[in-house]
Amino acid sequence: MKNINDVLHYHDRTKHRPSRYAASLGYMDWATQPDPYRRYLGAPLIPLTHSETTPPYHLLFQKDILPTAPLCIESLSQLLRYSLGLAAIKNHGGSSWALRCNASSGNLQPTECYVIVPATEEISSHATLSHYAPREHALELLHTYKTPLEGNGFYIVLSSILWREAWKYGERCWRYCQLDAGHAYGAIKAAASMLGWKCEIVSVNSDEIAMLCGLDQRERFDPYENESPDMLIRIGNSGSLPSAVTIPYPANTLSPSHHEWPILTVIDEATQGVYPKIEPLSTTRSIPPPSKNAGEIILKRRSAQMMDGSGITMEQFRTLLDSSLFCTEASDVHFILFVHRVERLDKGLYAFIRNMDDLEKLKKSMDQNFVWEDCHNGLYLLQKGDYRGAAQMISCNQEIAKDGAFSFGMLCNFASSLEKYGAIGYKNLYHQCGMIGQMLYLEATSLGLSATGIGCFLDDEFHALLGIQNQQFQSLYHFTIGRAIIDTRISTQQPYRH
Ligand SMILES: Cc1cc2nc3c(=O)[nH]c(=O)nc-3n(C[C@H](O)[C@H](O)[C@H](O)COP(=O)(O)O)c2cc1C
Incomplete structure (x- = not known):
């Protein structure tokens, strides 16, 4: 019960409210800005390869259409390059920064990636554990297993x-991580699909994940910079997990000093445990x-920083909503949409029910005046109206929420996830939202549109607008899709040109 209470406390405490945002430093302390690249000092570096040949995007999410690639250094390279690798180098006013294939809140890139592969030519004649170094597009070899x-x-x-x-966002940052x-998982899943590979999140204890990669060897990390295990992904058929490892290489230091946010330790510890096994959505596309x-x-996927206020077609809208169903692991998430400009659709507030099992529960939880007019295939009109002002206000006054063709909140099965899976269910809901977000970014890009994830929103203002009065459903991520205005002052270069 303590862990559940810790989650409830953290969730409430880190809500943004009109009068008070969740606690953060409130300014950018540039002197302590963290290095976005983790490295392990002394670990041998194995360069990965580059390949530009990839299949058509529209074939990615079709069942069993693309051939299954063998596991080799080229296929592994392609997986990592197109999921967590650098996508672009941006330059403006004398400064330059890298963007990656996976979207990340504030581009702070908290997610690290480890790979455990069998004996693979050009890596090792034994099974190995490596850390992915995105700047170099290389593997840092951390451990060689004695048994296959x-x-x-x-x-x-x-x-x-x-x-x-935490450096930028303080207490709310655990949610963003x-x-x-979830975005990183979505990115890996998309890149794996190019290779005909299927991903599965393994239901295993956080402690075990930490031990697999030596994250439990806390002495190798600055105490403020250690890594919390998120998830273990299996690709292809593997048997039992390899044994725990002892790694001799210390992690690099990311910042010279740190600010402490004790609540982060509380929520991080409370949400360790056995990763939920989610009943998948069954969908065909x-x-x-x-x-x-x-x-x-x-590589082209980018977050829009401004939207041009133009509309989209009904077909594009439907394609976007339906693409979210490809995230079958995300069966606890529904969309409440502010539709601003979609051809042949009235402006207004809509619900897209991604899992019909929840329909009646949602109807009961929300404003009883909503009309729930069936617009087919999971889409319901709740109330006609111009919600541009509300969308902007709820998204911490960000104009992208009103200037997109539509924006929405991801309303999640909050209480029942905690009840079914314990405190780690809270963490899993964010992963579900993130994987949907990454999918929608890609789908929007493929349609010539743009998207932006919105982590900054006024939680209970949104709930109040929907008439939600308890914690059965809570909105955990917001999103907007439309047409971006490109900032021509920022120039773009391809990464890895050397
Ligand atoms: C979880 C999450 C929350 C985000 N929240 C916001 C937001 O509130 N406002 C915004 O303009 N961008 C937001 N973004 C977009 C990021 O700032 C963007 O992904 C990052 O700068 C990297 O740029 P890229 O997506 O073009 O690679 C968010 C992204 C993620 C993944």
Whole structure:
């Protein structure tokens, strides 16, 4: 019960309210800005390869259409390059920064990635554990196993360095780290699909994940910069997990000094445990029209910083909503949409019910005056009206929420997830939202549109607008989709040109 209370306390305490945002430093302390690249001092570096040949994007999410690639250094390189690798280098006013394939709150990139692969030519004649170094697009070899891995699949571990996000966002940052981990999973799943590979999140204890990659060896990390295990992903068929490892390499130091946010330790510890096994959504998706190649879309995906206020077609709108159903692992998330400009659809407040099992429960939880007019395939009109002002206000006054064609909140099965899975259910809900977010970014890009994840929103203002009075459902992530205005002052270069 203590862990559940810790979650309830953290969730309430880190809500943004009109009169008071969740606690943070309130300014950017540039002197302590964390290094976005983790490295392990002394670990051998194995360069990965580059390949530009990727399949058409529209084939990615079709069942069993793309051939299954063998696991080799080229396929592993492609997986990492197009999921967590650098996508672009931006330059403006004498400064330059890298963006990655996976979206990340404030581009602070808290998610780290480890891979456990069987003997692979050009990596090792033994099974190995490595850390992915995105700046170099290389593997840092951390451990060589004495016994072979069972099966022909492999594992990926995602972990979070909370400090990277805490530096800017203070107490609310744990939420962003989990959303980012969900984005990273979504990015890996999309890149794996290019190779005909399927991903599965393994239901395993956080402690075990930590021991697999030596994250439990706290002495190797600055105490403020250690990594919290997020999830273990299995790709292909693997047998039992490899044993715990002892790694001799210390982690680099990311900041010279740190600010303490004790609540982060509380929520992080409370949400350790056995990762939930989620009952997947069952969906089928018709083949969308031919698109560009997947690699191009993945590298082109960018968050819009301004939207032009133009509309989209009904077909685009439906394609976007339906694409979220491809995230079958995310069965506890529904969309409450502010539709501003979608052809042939009245402006207003809508619900997109991603899991019909929840329909009646949602109807009971929300304002009894909503009309729930069935617009087919999970979409319901709740109330007609112009919600541009409300969308902007709820999104911490960000104009992208009103200037997109539509924006929405991801309303999650909050109480029942905590009841079913315990405190770690809270963490999993953010992962579900993040994976949907990454999927929608890609789908929007493939349609020639743009999107932006919105972590900054006024939680209870949104709930109040929906008439939600208890914690059965809570909104954990917001999002907007439309057409971006490109800031031409910022120039773009391709990464890895050397
Ligand atoms: C969880 C999450 C929350 C975000 N919240 C906001 C937000 O509130 N406002 C905003 O303008 N961008 C937001 N973003 C977009 C990030 O700032 C963006 O992903 C990051 O700068 C990297 O840029 P890229 O997406 O173009 O690669 C968010 C992204 C994520 C993943």
